[in-house]
Amino acid sequence: MARMGFFTDTSVCIGCKACEVACKEWNDVPDDGLDFLAMSYDNTGALGADTWRHVAFVERPRGGSAPPGSPPANGPGAGWSPAADLLPDAGGAGVRWLMSSDVCKHCTHAACLDVCPTGALFRTEFDTVVVQQDVCNGCGYCVPACPFGVIDKREADGRVWKCTLCYDRLKADLTPACAKACPTESIQFGPLEELRERASGRLGVLREAGVAEARLYGADEDDGVGGFGAFFLLLDEPEIYGLPPAPVVTTRDLPGMWRAAAGAALALAGAVAVAVLPRR
């Protein structure tokens, strides 16, 4: 079975949040609160137990300046170009608006899965990472283990929840709900190999058009988590979108941790031995 995943091309995201809604509807994800967060158009905030797709809205001031009331730099009649909206310094004032639909990365080396003591988190036949809700006992270990802050505990329920990459839909040969609902194909679903090819093509097009800041995030198999099953095309530094710039699966250092613990355990045993040695 080919590894399936998402390619989220943020350069065509229009911030409609259809993915958030479709995900909630299909997966029966409970309400995540009705708060006004004063973060641009983002009142969702972050991924969590009850938010499996999250559209970030980033407003970055543009380099140039223009008197108040002047027409937008890339508005009608101002020499519109499809790439100009994506440029950090397209001239003119106002903000450059970055929108990105975040989701569980379905890491190749998934910390949540590694540290899960019950085996509730498992890797599916599609190479995605899913919680078996009938097994999870709510120990919460996966929550601080995730380098992206994706998985979380649903308090009223006691178990942890996150994106399943619509495991049930995949089994029925259907596209995940968010990708199905996305009106601009910002969220693309398919075999990961194919998505990576498509993404590098898209990156080339954007670079050609002068969008020098465009970069793929999570498409590299040599990164700290072995590449993402759900990767992104971003238009700025990852941290601007609330993403860690160079995440590493915590269990990569686990052999060293066990060695340190063995040393400390031996030190304890040695100290006890010294303490009981007969005195003169």
Add this chain to the structure above:
Amino acid sequence: MTDSYYGRPILKAPVWKWYIPAYFFTGGLAGASSALGLAAQLTGNRRLRRTALGAAAAGVAVSGPLLVIDLGRPGRFLNMLRVAKPTSPMSVGSWLLAAFAPAAIGAAASDVTGRAPRLGRAAAAGAGVLGPAVATYTAVLVADTAIPAWHEAHQQLPFLFAGSSMAGAGGVALASTPAAAAGPARRLAVIGAALEVGASRVMDRRLGELAGPYEEGRAGRLAKAAEACSLSGALLAAVAGRRRPTAIAAGTLLCAGSLLTRFSVFRAGFESAADPAATVGPQRLRRPR
């Protein structure tokens, strides 16, 4: 100033409650006490053996409920033994406890009742051998997360927890054993407190900027209080540990220091997780660009 998404944390805060650092203390106390109990058994110190085995049994008896209560689904606690995963320190710990708890409780029960003395000695030996692992695996448990103040301290935390466990176990044994038999407990308490304070200082230095939570704020205050308790307890144990009232005071201070150390580490993890700069800063430095 590190860029972030509206200053929001990148990582999720742990969902663990106070039961978990309380368990780090009781489990560490039980682990180090059982090692002390075995040492007392091997050297024929029966009074120290009794108090150390008693402390180990009491510590582990409290630990189980603390761990089960913290689960989101306590009824499913046995799922911990559904698989054995070396990549999960919690799985390793569950199996360790599954072997350690019956041994520690059995050894103490045999000692108190006088029944099955041979089995009791074997149980004390088993618990004593597993004890150091029980006392230190919890450091790996917190270090094996994405939280910078925990993960980046993974070389020092096991020694911090080992020292803290020894100080606690030495303190309890010192306070509850007649002075003539309590010499090893006094020495263990002093060595443990020294290791606890030393490891904590080394950890702060190695962490550099990431040490912030251990030095300031609530976790920082807990760390300072822990150090004050541990050092004064050790000093008291060393100079006046042979007198009963001061031995009890020293044991209390050592236990308080040990407990506060675990709460400080626990709290520091929350503060570190909440700070996006702690996550982004070190990652930016190692990113090839």
